[in-house]
Amino acid sequence: MSELSFGIRDEMGDDGAAVDAVLVRAFGGRGEAELVAALRRERHVAVSLVATVDRAVVAHLLFSRLQIFRPGNVDAGLSLAPLAVDPAFQRRGIGSALVRAGLDRARAVGERIVFVLGDPGYYGRFGFSAEAAMGFECVYACEALQAIVLDGDWPGAAKGKVVYPPPFAALGE
Numbered sequence: 293m294s295e296l297s298f299g300i301r302d303e304m305g306d307d308g309a310a311v312d313a314v315l316v317r318a319f320g321g322r323g324e325a326e327l328v329a330a331l332r333r334e335r336h337v338a339v340s341l342v343a344t345v346d347r348a349v350v351a352h353l354l355f356s357r358l359q360i361f362r363p364g365n366v367d368a369g370l371s372l373a374p375l376a377v378d379p380a381f382q383r384r385g386i387g388s389a390l391v392r393a394g395l396d397r398a399r400a401v402g403e404r405i406v407f408v409l410g411d412p413g414y415y416g417r418f419g420f421s422a423e424a425a426m427g428f429e430c431v432y433a434c435e436a437l438q439a440i441v442l443d444g445d446w447p448g449a450a451k452g453k454v455v456y457p458p459p460f461a462a463l464g465e
C-alpha cells in the first residue's frame with residue numbers, strides 16, 4: 293500500500309460533526325460518539341486530537357481526566373478513549389501516530405499517568421502495560437486495563453482507586 297500523507301492537530305470548534313461521523317463509522321454504532329458528547333458536555337476533556345487527510349478528519353483521539361483516590365489525597369490521571377480511525381484509513385499508521393502524539397502532549401504538560409482499556413497487542417507498542425495498571429483499584433479492572441507512567445515510577449503506596457469520569461458508566465449499557 294502506498295504511503296499515506298496525513299496531519300495531526302488539535303480538534304477545532306467546527307470538527308464536531310466530522311469527529312462524530314468517524315466515531316460512528318469506526319465503532320459501528322453511536323456508543324462512543326455519545327460518550328464523547330457527554331465528556332465534552334461535562335467538561336472532562338483534557339486533549340482531543342484529530343488526524344486529517346486532504347484536510348478531512350479521518351481519525352480522532354481523546355484524553356479525558358480521571359482521578360486516583362487514596363486516603364487524604366487525590367492524584368490526577370488521564371484516560372485514553374476513544375481512539376477511532378475511519379475504516380477506509382485503518383492500518384496505515386494513523387492510529388499509532390495519534391497515540392504517540394497524544395502521549396507526547398500529555399508528557400509535555402506534566403501529566404503523570406494514562407490509563408487505557410484496550411487490546412494489549414495494540415497498546416503495548418506505545419508502552420502501555422497491564423503491569424503498570426496492576427494494584428490500582430478500578431471498576432474496569434481486567435486484563436485489558438493498562439497504564440503508562442509518563443514521569444518516572446508511580447509509587448506503589450500511591451496506587452489508589454482510579455475513578456473514570458461518569459459518562460464512561462453509560463458506555464455498554
Ligand SMILES: CC(C)(COP(=O)(O)OP(=O)(O)OC[C@H]1O[C@@H](n2cnc3c(N)ncnc32)[C@H](O)[C@@H]1OP(=O)(O)O)[C@@H](O)C(=O)NCCC(=O)NCCS
Pocket residue numbers: 318319374375376377378381382383384385386387388389409410411413414
Ligand atoms: C484500533 C485502531 C484505532 C487502530 O488504528 P490504525 O490506524 O488502524 O492502526 P495502525 O495502522 O496504527 O496499526 C498499527 C499496527 O496495529 C495493528 N492493529 C491495528 N488494529 C489492531 C487491533 N484492533 N488489535 C491489535 N492490533 C491492531 C496493525 O496490524 C498494525 O500492526 P503492524 O504495525 O504490526 O502491521 C483502528 O483500527 C480503529 O479505529 N478500530 C475501530 C475502533 C477501535 O477498536 N478503537 C480502539 C478502541 S480501544
